[in-house]
Amino acid sequence: MHHASRRILARGIVATAVVLSVVGCASQPHVEPLQIPTVPAQAFSGTLSSSEAVTPPPTPDVPSPGEPGFDPDDPEAWIAAIEERWPNVDVVVCDAVEFAEECVPWTAEEVQLLYETLEEHILSAYLDGPIRFVRDEREPWHGQMIPHRTDGQPTSEIRVDDSAWHTPPGMGLLDTLDPLFRRSAHFQGVLAHELAHAAVWFHPELLEWWIEAQDASGHDLERGGWRLGLWYNWRVYEECEDDPALYEELVEGELFAMTIAALMYDPWLNQGRR
Numbered sequence: 001m002h003h004a005s006r007r008i009l010a011r012g013i014v015a016t017a018v019v020l021s022v023v024g025c026a027s028q029p030h031v032e033p034l035q036i037p038t039v040p041a042q043a044f045s046g047t048l049s050s051s052e053a054v055t056p057p058p059t060p061d062v063p064s065p066g067e068p069g070f071d072p073d074d075p076e077a078w079i080a081a082i083e084e085r086w087p088n089v090d091v092v093v094c095d096a097v098e099f100a101e102e103c104v105p106w107t108a109e110e111v112q113l114l115y116e117t118l119e120e121h122i123l124s125a126y127l128d129g130p131i132r133f134v135r136d137e138r139e140p141w142h143g144q145m146i147p148h149r150t151d152g153q154p155t156s157e158i159r160v161d162d163s164a165w166h167t168p169p170g171m172g173l174l175d176t177l178d179p180l181f182r183r184s185a186h187f188q189g190v191l192a193h194e195l196a197h198a199a200v201w202f203h204p205e206l207l208e209w210w211i212e213a214q215d216a217s218g219h220d221l222e223r224g225g226w227r228l229g230l231w232y233n234w235r236v237y238e239e240c241e242d243d244p245a246l247y248e249e250l251v252e253g254e255l256f257a258m259t260i261a262a263l264m265y266d267p268w269l270n271q272g273r274r
């Protein structure tokens, strides 16, 4: 993707966020669809060699959702479908063969929501590094993106727990009562939020463009604003306040992730769509 088109993408996200925030309290907000100029056809699988390109791909052994033989009630069928479609993604099954610390098994509904979130993520073209998903038995974070490096390359582990079902993506004033409700849009919003952090970890320039585009638009989102992030626990970053540059990066990273998640799954901003 060219630099210029990425910049347009960042501006498009900001412009859409501004449209949403202006009409956020209307009963039927008018939401402009996001314009994403170019999405590489091979975002996840890399470049095919010329010999591979002319040969049709072999029929995969793993049935895709909707195909004969696919059992939508079987979590492992969804996990196999995810790992087949996105080879950079590993979903930890959490059984005797594949497990991680503090893991619990995914339900079929949860891994279906993960499949759909990966499929429709606004930043899917930037989710091109290794991502490992763990369903966590503890409930400290709703979701958490743990950045790692393997042989110098950024990799990411995303953990999600039960409380994700009750965490609204925007965490704004309109969402005050939402934690009472168990919603798939909440669970997907947490996944979308953590995936936005992973996209920034893989492509730090995304955050620079987000900050630049906000400055250019003159509509700076602020931490603790009523539309977005009012209920976010900003105290987790208090200890970084002595380092203004780092603190700004962390706060902007949160606002960016919340904006992406809210654009995709906020029940107030997506009325009629979900």
Ligand SMILES: [Zn+2]
Pocket (backbone or CB within 6 Å): 193, 197, 253, 254, 257
């Ligand atoms: Zn976050």
